[in-house]
Amino acid sequence: MQKKEFKYKWNLVDKIYLPAVLKGLLNTFKHLFMPSFTYEYPDEPFNPAPRFRGEHRLKKDEKGRIKCTACFMCATICPAKCITIVAAPSPEEYGSDRNKYPAIFDVNELRCISCGYCEEVCPKDAIELSVKMPRVYTSREEFIYNRDKLASN
Amino acid sequence: MFYVGLYRLFCSGIVEIRKGQRNYPDNNYKSEVYMSKKIVIKLNGKDVEVEKGQTILQAAKAYGVDIPHYCYHPGLSIAGNCRMCLVNVALKNPRNPEAPAKWMPKPFIACQTTVSPGMEVDTESEKTKAIQQAIMEFLLINHPLDCPECDQAGECRLQDYSYEYGQDRSRFIEEKNVRRIKNVGPHIALWGTRCIVCSRCVRFLQEISGTGELSVFERGDRSVVDIHPRREVDNPLAGNVVDLCPVGALVSRDFLYKARVWFLEHTNSICNRCSKGCNIRVDSLDGNIKRIKPRMNMAVNEYWMCDYGRFGWKSIYSDDRLLSPLRQSAPVDWKTAYHELKDTLTKAKGGGIGALVSMYATNEELYLINQLAKKSLGIEMIAPLEVEVKNDEVFPKFTIPGDKQPNRKGFDLILGETVSYDQIMDEIESKSLKSLIVFGGIPDYQYKFELVEAAEDLKILILFDLMKSDLTRIAHLTFPMLSFAEKSGTYVNADGRVQRFDKAVEPNFPAHEEINILQKMIKIQSGSQKTLTPGAIFGRLAREHSSFKRINYKSLGDQGQNIVL
Numbered sequence: 001m002q003k004k005e006f007k008y009k010w011n012l013v014d015k016i017y018l019p020a021v022l023k024g025l026l027n028t029f030k031h032l033f034m035p036s037f038t039y040e041y042p043d044e045p046f047n048p049a050p051r052f053r054g055e056h057r058l059k060k061d062e063k064g065r066i067k068c069t070a071c072f073m074c075a076t077i078c079p080a081k082c083i084t085i086v087a088a089p090s091p092e093e094y095g096s097d098r099n100k101y102p103a104i105f106d107v108n109e110l111r112c113i114s115c116g117y118c119e120e121v122c123p124k125d126a127i128e129l130s131v132k133m134p135r136v137y138t139s140r141e142e143f144i145y146n147r148d149k150l151a152s153n
Numbered sequence: 154m155f156y157v158g159l160y161r162l163f164c165s166g167i168v169e170i171r172k173g174q175r176n177y178p179d180n181n182y183k184s185e186v187y188m189s190k191k192i193v194i195k196l197n198g199k200d201v202e203v204e205k206g207q208t209i210l211q212a213a214k215a216y217g218v219d220i221p222h223y224c225y226h227p228g229l230s231i232a233g234n235c236r237m238c239l240v241n242v243a244l245k246n247p248r249n250p251e252a253p254a255k256w257m258p259k260p261f262i263a264c265q266t267t268v269s270p271g272m273e274v275d276t277e278s279e280k281t282k283a284i285q286q287a288i289m290e291f292l293l294i295n296h297p298l299d300c301p302e303c304d305q306a307g308e309c310r311l312q313d314y315s316y317e318y319g320q321d322r323s324r325f326i327e328e329k330n331v332r333r334i335k336n337v338g339p340h341i342a343l344w345g346t347r348c349i350v351c352s353r354c355v356r357f358l359q360e361i362s363g364t365g366e367l368s369v370f371e372r373g374d375r376s377v378v379d380i381h382p383r384r385e386v387d388n389p390l391a392g393n394v395v396d397l398c399p400v401g402a403l404v405s406r407d408f409l410y411k412a413r414v415w416f417l418e419h420t421n422s423i424c425n426r427c428s429k430g431c432n433i434r435v436d437s438l439d440g441n442i443k444r445i446k447p448r449m450n451m452a453v454n455e456y457w458m459c460d461y462g463r464f465g466w467k468s469i470y471s472d473d474r475l476l477s478p479l480r481q482s483a484p485v486d487w488k489t490a491y492h493e494l495k496d497t498l499t500k501a502k503g504g505g506i507g508a509l510v511s512m513y514a515t516n517e518e519l520y521l522i523n524q525l526a527k528k529s530l531g532i533e534m535i536a537p538l539e540v541e542v543k544n545d546e547v548f549p550k551f552t553i554p555g556d557k558q559p560n561r562k563g564f565d566l567i568l569g570e571t572v573s574y575d576q577i578m579d580e581i582e583s584k585s586l587k588s589l590i591v592f593g594g595i596p597d598y599q600y601k602f603e604l605v606e607a608a609e610d611l612k613i614l615i616l617f618d619l620m621k622s623d624l625t626r627i628a629h630l631t632f633p634m635l636s637f638a639e640k641s642g643t644y645v646n647a648d649g650r651v652q653r654f655d656k657a658v659e660p661n662f663p664a665h666e667e668i669n670i671l672q673k674m675i676k677i678q679s680g681s682q683k684t685l686t687p688g689a690i691f692g693r694l695a696r697e698h699s700s701f702k703r704i705n706y707k708s709l710g711d712q713g714q715n716i717v718l
Contacts, residue, residue, distance in 0.1 A: 071301030072413040087410040100302035
């Protein structure tokens with residue numbers, strides 16, 4: 001069965017064009033008197049919503065230790081494969097209740113697609129996406145954040 | 154219980170009990186008495202035909218029904234203490250076989266209960282599920298929730314079964330038993346808190362290695378696996394207890410925190426540390442070997458392997474590895490090396506060439522050496538470069554051979570009769586041998602001083618080796634070899650079983666396979682020849698040697714094939 005083609009029939013007002021143009025301009029003028037949504041970014045601070053997904057941060061516990069135990073869950077789930085972890089036995093100042101910690105924890109912010117899976121999957125609530133906007137650097141290497149930079153982010 | 158015991162006695166017969174095999178059902182396949190008899194049981198409502206003498210667990214597995222278990226291992230005796238394999242069973246009354254099977258009031262353990270005619274087994278009903286869930290809850294009472302930092306996570310039975318059969322939360326609010334982490338041996342660490350006391354490790358050390366270092370101490374919920382004071386688990390089979398542990402209680406100190414297991418790539422391989430030829434699995438991450446695990450092969454190593462092979466791969470990453478061809482002990486690139494090889498071989502031809510070939514060479518390499526000797530280059534005498542044979546290390550159910558060379562049988566079959574090492578030495582001294590090709594590749598080997606001394610007088614010395622040694626200093630041309638993990642080939646073990654190993658990792662230097670170098674040598678001598686793959690070379694080998702008849706590279710599979718004698 002063939003579908004019947006819908007054909008719009010133009011009337012006289014449509015053919016003149018002018019009423020439609022004026023209608024659009026009216027909408028434009030209306031916006032002149034409404035409050036503005038844009039802001040001038042570098043001069044004015046960026047205050048995103050709390051759920052905004054910006055740069056990564058490694059959380060610390062009450063004793064100042066990095067919460068991360070290098071379980072590789074975030075590295076496994078990451079669709080962009082931007083997290084590199086090397087696990088090691090934790091240093092002595094971490095105490096006996098923590099056996100494993102990340103010796104290396106690198107996040108490539110350029111590869112990151114800010115999906116937030118790492119935050120969601122973390123069993124220790126150790127990584128989160130902060131509200132900070134990704135910063136600007138002049139080389140690609142600087143976008144690879146190491147453990148200490150992520151911890152102080 | 155009395156009724157069941159009486160029934161078992163009735164069914165299985167006094168003869169079988171006298172054989173003392175009831176506790177070792179896996180050995181039953183050897184006995185023809187059991188093989189011939191088939192009985193019918195009802196598994197989850199379906200009639201299935203099983204072998205008499207099998208346990209419920211084995212019978213169910215043969216029909217694709219997996220019954221969860223921790224303490225049962227086919228290579229060990231049956232302990233029946235984890236209770237994870239509990240199933241509901243209905244039995245026939247032996248005095249009245251006509252009557253329908255009666256459901257037993259309590260569940261049976263599937264790992265130890267042997268099948269009997271007319272038996273009904275239920276592994277799927279709500280009643281059985283409730284039992285499995287309750288057992289999981291018991292096992293998890295003292296188990297810590299430290300999967301994020303546990304090395305076993307990803308291949309942990311407790312994790313898998315907890316997901317499949319367990320609850321999603323714990324009702325246990327009391328304090329858990331916590332034990333400290335302890336190094337129980339040079340390669341093993343014990344996380345006592347994680348232990349579920351399945352006693353697999355204890356049984357292994359009692360039955361297979363016969364050393365019995367680990368025991369279960371204390372009772373009830375405080376029972377824990379531990380070592381006796383100052384008696385470390387340091388026997389050469391100790392590494393197997395780590396593989397056996399279904400949870401992360403016994404972990405390898407060597408592999409600790411090295412990698413998460415789900416990232417590892419597995420490659421089937423053969424251990425080249427002795428003539429037994431244990432089937433192994435090489436686990437690698439990003440092209441680096443992380444660990445080696447045994448692979449089941451009932452004809453060779455069953456489920457186990459020794460620690461010499463398990464940690465033997467470390468020499469691959471040694472600083473002494475040869476990383477490029479050497480000309481007069483100076484590194485050169487491959488193009489120059491091949492150019493030099495052409496010159497050297499032309500110079501050497503016809504002037505008395507000898508070869509020392511190690512028994513670490515694969516069958517394919519040996520075949521090419523034989524070609525080179527007999528057809529193209531005309532090597533006059535080939536002698537084995539042998540490693541001293543030590544005494545066998547015998548354990549109750551495992552033997553580590555003293556002959557550490559993986560391919561002695563293949564060497565004898567392919568090269569046929571060879572001259573002895575001393576004969577070659579004599580010939581070199583009497584100056585009738587002017588050129589020597591040494592095909593080494595023996596890990597952790599020191600060349601004898603007399604060979605090094607005699608080699609200095611040689612006109613030409615071409616060396617193939619893994620590591621830098623005294624001989625590399627003298628050799629006119631040295632080619633770096635590849636380790637067993639970096640190439641593929643076949644070995645014939647001491648029992649005459651041809652087994653294939655595959656390339657697990659790429660070498661981390663620009664390397665050429667030995668078979669390619671050898672083929673290049675043949676090509677230089679006898680004009681054009683196609684460069685063949687290991688499989689094609691093995692095909693030619695099988696055509697020419699009657700022992701390898703009806704074997705090809707693919708049909709070897711992952712279990713190998715016996716040679717025709």
